[in-house]
Amino acid sequence: MAGILENSPNYKLNKSILEKFLSLPQPPNKIQATYIWIDGTGEGIRAKTRTLDFVPEKISDLPIWNYDGSSTYQSEGSNSDTYLYPVAIFKDPFLRNDNKLIMCDTYKYNKKPTDTNKRLSCLEAMKAAANHKPWFGIEQEYTLLDMEGRPFGWPRNGFPGPQGPYYCGVGANKVYARDIVDAHYRACLYAGINISGTNAEVMPAQWEFQVGPCEGISVGDELWVARYLLHRVAEEFGICVTLDPKPMQGDWNGAGAHCNFSTKAMREDNGIIEIEKAIDKLSKQHLRHIKAYDPKGGKDNERRLTGRHETSSIHDFSAGVANRGASIRIPRGVAEDKKGYLEDRRPSSNCDPYSVTEAIVRTVCLDE
Incomplete structure (x- = not known):
């Protein structure tokens, strides 16, 4: 079994070193918000993190963000900006403290839902x-x-x-x-x-x-x-x-x-x-x-x-x-x-x- 796991780069990492840095004090006016979304396959999950200078209490507190949709099968490279609209907030069990996970909807450059945004019509129903x-x-x-x-x-x-x-x-x-x-x-x-x-x-x-x-x-x-x-x-x-x-x-x-x-x-x-x-x-x-x-x-x-x-x-x-x-x-x-x-x-x-x-x-x- 060890031989199989050793094929994984992540398995080889020394996790105790990570804890040294995650245990560092976090500034009181800074949190990490990880935005999560569904990619163009309709199955894959993507995520990226940003710093916020406040702790969000409700969805309307959170800024809309964007990403390169051409790298997630959701846009052309010549017009790649795709938008993330926050829809739900969760506590982050990896970074802890006041850090958050943010589930998002995805929208095209023209603010119309991407093809794999099934949430919008579901919400209407x-x-x-x-x-x-x-x-x-x-x-x-x-x-x-x-x-x-x-x-x-x-x-x-x-x-x-x-x-x-x-x-x-x-x-x-x-x-x-x-x-x-x-x-x-x-x-x-x-x-x-x-x-x-x-x-x-x-x-x-x-x-x-x-x-x-x-x-x-x-x-x-x-x-x-x-x-x-x-x-x-x-x-x-x-x-x-x-x-x-x-x-x-x-x-x-x-x-x-x-x-x-x-x-x-x-x-x-x-x-x-x-x-x-x-x-x-x-x-x-x-x-x-x-x-x-x-x-x-x-x-x-x-x-x-x-x-x-x-x-x-x-x-x-x-x-x-x-x-x-x-x-x-x-x-x-x-x-x-x-x-x-x-x-x-x-x-x-x-x-x-x-x-x-x-x-x-x-x-x-x-x-x-």
Whole structure:
């Protein structure tokens, strides 16, 4: 394992030296604000940091900034300035003190949203559906890789034993890099993200964390920042993170971002009636949702939604109680309580949560 890690330049760095400098007193009138945004792939996360001479308390305190969009697949080099509009503030678990992480929207030179700015239209949908009080919880699955692109902990020449002992596993022969998972969990809590849990997944080197319940647009903001934190924590350990929905071909589980959803009416007594109505609406918009559920309009999910490995077929809509092979799962407890939420199991692990939650709200709440 050490040999694999030694391929990572970050692993070789002496982290204790960094702490000498991070422990230096910070001037009382200066903070570091790290602006985070989604690049032109719709999947990649970018970030850069600036000094502010005040501690921002609300979004309107923060200045609009810009960056070279030609280096992030979002503009031409001859007209490259692209704008960052702050939308959410979080505490910075790496720099601490009063330093902040700033989630941003991206806009072109003419102040129109970039092609991968899905937040703007999502926010419009959430405002229109505000009286429904839509809640979301997203289960983010991911896979840890070494610098050679192999799932972390897998034999260099061969494969681990078949799936079975790894899900929620305990022991050095069942789970790998729990350090990263625990560090990420604590970083999310510190930042102010509503992270609700984590577990080892079915494929070795695959993990999951959950964000939510969050109301409206906030689940998208929080999941994107939680992804940023995951990449940053793994960077410290010299390990890579992939959100590829099918990182290993063959008899291995893929990775999704199951979306749990409810409205106020679903959460009230006999809300199961509203849940069933929502499922009926979703059944009539299957293709629309498949297109919204991964950045490539369904092409990534084709590799994952095969009807095997706890997935439904991408071609067919299905629903069932406690059925992990269905498009929509009604948890057993929800069926017994006759109220609660539904789980849409179709979104891919690399989905844009703004696109996913917008599609659900427009179909279920706005009857579009």
